[in-house]
Amino acid sequence: MTTPARTPVVFIHGLWLHASSWGPWLDLFFDAGYEAIAPGWPGEPDTVEEARAHPELVADIGIDDATDHFRKIIGALDGDPVIVGHSFGGLIAQKLLGEGLVSGAVAIDPAQMKGVRPLPLAQIRSALPAMGNPANLHRAVSLTREAFRYGFGNALSQGESDELHGKWSVPGPARPVFQAATANFSPRSQAKVSTANDTRGPLLIISGTADHTVPDVTTRATYRQYRRSGAVTELLQFEDRGHSLTVDSGWKEIAQATLQWLKQHRL
Incomplete structure (x- = not known):
């Protein structure tokens, strides 16, 4: 008897976390019957x-x-495959879904796309390590423990935030932050997503309501960008969760909700 092929799932991380931070997700998804991989960004060691x-x-x-x-x-x-992306990985997941290249996507606290208007002060402050110096456009920038605490670990204890920073935080290219921030002023912005595609696969957008890096108001505005599409688009909010929700001690709640949604849509 032939064993059914496993559905591939590709995990894409965002800035300031390493691809290996998806490790617990890979194990959980493999046990659930998927063939899961988490490749790094171009050039990432x-x-x-x-x-x-x-x-x-x-x-x-x-x-x-x-x-x-x-x-x-x-x-x-x-x-x-199915794509699961966090932060800028969530933006990339939406771009690939809009192109019709994947069967479905989950965008967790996705970075701001072109057309999204809200820009809360918390989001601006979280972007300052990258955008505070225009010369950073061509650099990779690291987060201090304090910056990580504000942008990722604000819903955690100081101890857990510091532990995650020590374990997973890596330098990230600043260019995507500049591109997202200026997207609405650029006709050919790289942060543009094909949101009106009616033939794409299902999309789940996940928001942590305490997120500073991608505040809930920004994620809800992203969800509204799909109002002209007849394809399945759903929003799931997790109360009092910050940008660290894929790697902190509560990661399994997010992962299991993602698995449940994939099963619900037969992905």
């Missing part, structure tokens, strides 16, 4: 230690560079 030692390897990477990179990865897979 295999380990946290190497990524910290060589920030120049990811410097100046933009949204299109990263999207092209993941487009090639999914093109080499057997069958159309």
Whole structure:
């Protein structure tokens, strides 16, 4: 008897976390019957230690560079995968879904796309480590423990936030932050998503209501961008969860909700 092929799931992280931070998700999804992978961004070293030692390897990477990179990865897979992305990974997941290249997508606290108007003060403050110096456009930037605490770990204890920073935080290219911030002023913005596509697969957008980096009001505005699409688009909010929700001690709640949604839509 032939064993049914496993559905591929590609996890895409955002800025300032390493691809290996998806490790617990990979194990959970494998046990649930999926073939899960978590490739890094273009140029990203295999380990946290190497990524910290060589920030120049990811410097100046933009949204299109990263999207092209993941487009090639999914093109080499057997069958159309599901994409699960966090932060800028969530934006990339939506871009690939809008292009019809994947069977479905989950965008967790996705970075701001073109057309989204709200820009809360918390979001601006979270972006300052990247955008505070215009020269950072061509650099990879690291977060201090304090900046990580504000942008990622604000809903956690100081101890847990510091632990996550020490375990997973790596330099990230600042260019995508500049691109997202200026998207509404750029006719050909790389942060543009095909939100009106009626033939794409289902999309779940997840929001942490205490998130500073991508506040809930921003995520809800992203959800409203799909109002002209007849395809399945759903929003799921988690109260009092911050931007660390994929890696902190409550990660399994988010992961299990994601699995339940995928099963519900037969993905």
